[in-house]
Amino acid sequence: MQRRKFIKRATLASMASLLGTEIVFGDTLAAGYLPLGLQEPDPFKMFNKDAQMVLLNDKPWNMEAQAHLLDDKITPNKFMFIRNNGNIPKEIDAENWTITFDGESVAREKTFTLKELKSNFKPYTYQLTLECGGNGRSEFDPPAKGNQWTIGAVSCATWTGVRLRDVLADVGIKDDAVYIAYHASDTHLSNDPSKEPISRGVPISKAMQDETLIAYQMNGTAIPIAHGYPLRLIAGGFPASASGKWVNRISIRNIIHDGPKMTGTAYRVPCEPIAPGEKIADEDMCIIESMPVKSLITYPKTGAVLQKGKSLNIRGHAWAGELKVREVAYSIDFGSTWKNCQLEQPANRLAWQHFNASIDFPQEGYYEVWAKATDENGIAQPMILPGWNPKGYLNNACHRIAIKIN
Amino acid sequence: MNSSNKKIAVFATILVLIAMVFFVVQDSSLFTFKENTEEYIAPETGINDPSHPDYDKIENGIHLRTGFAEGEGLQLVITNCTTCHSAKLVTQNRMSEERWKATIRWMQETQNLWDLGANEDTIVNYLATQYAPIAKGRRQNFAKIEWYNLKDE
Structure with missing residues (x-):
């Protein structure tokens, strides 16, 4: 399915294309409000994606690369897949952005501004592979439900941020901590404000790895909005859904996190192998951790x-x-x-x-x-x-x- | 697009103009405004205005605005399925009647989908007929290869 010609609503579209590339993602704006209001009807322009990217879904936005587009050693934004579960936050105020650490196993609840996070902790930069758990779904028989990813839901960009474990050491966690969970400012497709579209996490052992970051830069500039501006949890090697976008809260849990897309069949596979199409109870499904070779x-x-x-x-x-x-x-x-x-x-x-x-x-x-x-x-x-x-x-x-x- | 949305669109256009002038003059970064619409937009066609002549046009068995296949229950599917998510989430999937039904139950239990009442049978029948599974085996041939002469790098 290749990109087709978009019929544009003339005035808005041309202005958005003017503003879209130069201002929405510009460094000047990155420090302040980010207007998504332009609503450029062409998602390739709105998200600065290459025209050869393949749009799988427009509500929520889901877009993948093709193999030959991923030739760069470090994936640039224009070839990076988008996998969203809900609506991108409408107004993002990075100046006043905060991230709160709470949960049953936090020693003391604590909130940092984005500025405090950057100034209180040492920054680290790593190239980290993020692959959607459902990459390759389109080939399964019987077919599996969801966005039909072929091979392009993978990227390896350079991410810069602070180590989650440094922040956790500052906040203090109790001995019974088993999981960390992210919460974010994206909204549910039904527009129900009480529902989170997705809230996943990783075991404490993964949270404590050097490469697990609370990132504020991708490839040396502010994270593009579709990829989590202004703050994203990055847990490379795990399904990319563990790397929460637009993160504003991290809960330290004394149980395996039970937020939306952690339970049932979401990001889980049968604990013991089953035949194609065979029925399986939710309790026999196990959470995916490391992605395979x-x-x-x-x-x-x-x-x-x-x-x-x-x-x-x-x-x-x-x-x-x-x-x-x-x-x-x-x-x-x-x-x-x-x-x-x-x-x-x-x-x-x-x-x-x-x-x-x-x-x-x-x-x-x-x-x-x-x-x-x-x-x-x-x-x-x-x-x-x-x-x-x-x-x-x-x-x-x-x-x-x-x-x-x- | 209804009249209030039109007003919002006009308002947004004016704001964009103001913002552009603001940027040129001030080179500042502080402005913001609301998204201009909440309704489903099919970005590949741009047909999202009910007064558009092609709003419900069907060509070669495909409903142009949404990409749905022509069939009994089409309008019910548009109304009930595309309020929350894209038609693309439906058209890219292939499921049996039982699994389409299970998907509806999952959406009702976790995603705020409403009770479909007497329309459910028509909707499920449409989905299971138009978007039925295709056997793919354990690995398929390439669907379509676009051959090209490889130039030396």
Whole structure:
């Protein structure tokens, strides 16, 4: 489904396009109010996304990349997928933004302004892979409910912020703390003010990792509004839904957090494998933590035609949730034989790793280049769909591109 | 768009103009105004005004404004399903009658969907007919390959 031509409401649209790119995301405005009121009807302009991004949903906004758009080592905003559960907050006042720490297991409830957060704690910058738990959902059979992500709901951008654990040390947490939960200023699709669209979190052990940030910058500038301006919790390696946007409260819980999208079948998979389509009770579903090993061929774009005798240089990225990727291999004969790719070390823990290979084809014809990554524990991507689950999470089947040699 | 929304739209337009002048002159960053509409906008068509001639136009079996397939119950589905979320959330999914029904129950229990009453059967029947599962197996062929000559980098 490619982007179609948008018929624009002339005056508003042209003014919004004027203002949209230069002011809505401009640094001058980042310090103050952020007007979403322009409502540019073209979401690609409103969110500064590349025209080749694929719009899956416009209420709430959900948009994904295609494999070849993710070729950059660090994903720029224009190619970063959007996954929203509710409505983006309408008015964001970063000047007066606060974040409150509360919950059963907080030693003393405490509130910081954004400024205090920045001045009281040391900033850290990491490249962090964020992949939607439902990336690849579109391939499951029987089909799984939800936005039908193909392969583009993944990114690895540079995030800057303070360590959550530094803030938790300042606030003080009790011994019985087991989970942290985010709350945010987005609103429910039904406009019911008493409902949160999503409120997820991570176990305390994940909260205490060096790379778990309360971030205020993405790729060196203020976080774009669709990605959580002005404050976002970032827990790389976990389903991206654990990285709450527009965060204004973090609760330290003495139970596993039970907010919306934590319970039932949301971001959960069967604790024990089930047959495709089989029914399963909610209590037999387990929360997804680390995402599985996966890789993408980001160059060339699928469909490349080459002259016989030319080698093909492929490249891409591989990641493995909380783990490192040990190797990436490619096959041009549907998995009969595999050859290793060159694989780089990650820039830091939880950053995706880059791979490349030079491929020679034996004769003319149709080929598929398949890539397969293996994590540090020896677990590899499957070539076929992994275990079926009701909501279609964790499809880490091998990515492939079509090639023709003439 | 109803008349109050039109007023808001006009107001928003004026505000944008004021804001533009404000920016040029002051290079300041403090302004804000309300979103101009709450109603469902299909951004790919821009047809969101009931007086638009194509508001309920159907072409090649597709309702242009929403992208829904033509079929018995279409208007009920538009009314009941697109108040809260995009039509795209429906049209990209494929489910059996039982699972469409379960999805409606889930929305009623957790997402503030109202009781559909006597319309429920028509709605479920529309969804299960127009958006029924397609068998995909464990891995599909590429649906469509756009071939291109790869240039040397």
